[in-house]
Amino acid sequence: MKQPSWNNLPLVDSHLDLAENVTLFGRDLTLSAAEIRTIEKRATRQATVSLPELERGGIAVVFATVTAGFLAADVGENFEPRSAIYHTPEEAETQALTQIALYEAWEKQGRVRLLKSVNDLNHHLQLWQNDRKPGLVMLMEGADPIVRVRDLSQWWQRGLRMIGLSFGDTKYGTGVCGGNSTFKQGGLTAEGFALLEQMAELGFVWDISHLAEEGIWQGLDRKFPRVCASHANAQALTPTDRHLSDDVIRAIAERNGVMGLVLYNGFLEPRWKQDTSIAVTLDDHLRRQANYVANLAGWEHVGIGSDLDGGFGLEESPAEIDTVADLRKVGSVVPAEVREQVLSANWLNFLRSALPQTA
Numbered sequence: 482m483k484q485p486s487w488n489n490l491p492l493v494d495s496h497l498d499l500a501e502n503v504t505l506f507g508r509d510l511t512l513s514a515a516e517i518r519t520i521e522k523r524a525t526r527q528a529t530v531s532l533p534e535l536e537r538g539g540i541a542v543v544f545a546t547v548t549a550g551f552l553a554a555d556v557g558e559n560f561e562p563r564s565a566i567y568h569t570p571e572e573a574e575t576q577a578l579t580q581i582a583l584y585e586a587w588e589k590q591g592r593v594r595l596l597k598s599v600n601d602l603n604h605h606l607q608l609w610q611n612d613r614k615p616g617l618v619m620l621m622e623g624a625d626p627i628v629r630v631r632d633l634s635q636w637w638q639r640g641l642r643m644i645g646l647s648f649g650d651t652k653y654g655t656g657v658c659g660g661n662s663t664f665k666q667g668g669l670t671a672e673g674f675a676l677l678e679q680m681a682e683l684g685f686v687w688d689i690s691h692l693a694e695e696g697i698w699q700g701l702d703r704k705f706p707r708v709c710a711s712h713a714n715a716q717a718l719t720p721t722d723r724h725l726s727d728d729v730i731r732a733i734a735e736r737n738g739v740m741g742l743v744l745y746n747g748f749l750e751p752r753w754k755q756d757t758s759i760a761v762t763l764d765d766h767l768r769r770q771a772n773y774v775a776n777l778a779g780w781e782h783v784g785i786g787s788d789l790d791g792g793f794g795l796e797e798s799p800a801e802i803d804t805v806a807d808l809r810k811v812g813s814v815v816p817a818e819v820r821e822q823v824l825s826a827n828w829l830n831f832l833r834s835a836l837p838q839t840a
């Protein structure tokens with residue numbers, strides 16, 4: 482078989498919060514990052530992600546999040562914008578459905594393709610070679626929008642294919658948000674167990690990111706069939722409970738899962754949060770993370786879940802990254818013989834084994 486040339490390699494980013502940036506924060510993702518920066522005039526968290534940047538960077542597949550907004554108990558009632566706050570499961574559900582509606586509208590406008598099956602994915606990758614439109618797999622980050630476990634089949638019908646149970650604490654389990662140095666205790670609730678069981682039956686992928694470790698083991702012990710970490714780093718190098726212990730990383734690999742490494746400076750270099758003058762680079766810091774995970778799990782389980790628009794931006798990202806279009810540079814910090822796997826094939830293989838054959 483002919484090897485794809487480097488520029489035609491369809492990159493995968495396993496975690497971007499595209500819709501939330503539009504529906505909660507009012508960003509126009511149909512513009513280039515440069516245009517967004519000119520409009521927003523921000524000094525921090527400047528835009529790095531937009532639809533034209535994904536096209537320009539050859540990012541063919543994105544796990545695009547569907548979120549609940551922010552729980553009042555986590556962020557306080559003064560969080561801005563107020564419209565991003567939710568108090569009840571019904572409010573969370575409304576936020577999430579608005580985000581799905583945006584993805585559907587983008588698809589109608591020809592800006593993206595929603596991927597719900599292996600057939601969708603394969604067809605998309607053919608079209609992508611010519612039109613460079615990103616394909617989106619919808620991933621719920623924090624399951625509070627699922628008001629009742631029995632609603633799950635409706636979410637499946639709507640196109641959702643992956644779910645992480647928590648961000649902060651949800652009614653389904655103990656979550657770790659951005660991480661704590663004193664490791665948070667707590668696992669799945671009774672509803673969390675029930676949700677996972679239904680997810681397993683319907684065909685959902687389980688994303689363990691943001692779940693406290695006890696909950697991860699509870700789900701793994703019950704042999705959940707399709708597991709990944711859409712965005713997390715190695716706890717051994719970034720020692721908070723937001724990241725994965727060696728045992729969890731090995732367990733994900735044993736179950737044929739993939740782990741998407743996060744490109745946020747504070748997750749790549751723990752000292753950066755205290756001292757933002759420390760230069761964080763792909764060449765140094767991401768290389769170290771990638772090598773560490775590969776040594777434990779093997780390169781076939783390493784991917785990129787950049788999270789570049791997850792509440793941070795240009796100033797909080799590695800030096801080599803101006804926009805998400807620079808993601809291909811990750812290829813130069815992993816061994817040449819595994820570049821294609823890390824940037825593309827590992828996640829594509831995962832999707833081919835995890836998604837249903839037809840939608």
Ligand SMILES: [Zn+2]
Pocket residue numbers: 622690691712788791
């Ligand atoms: Zn996240």
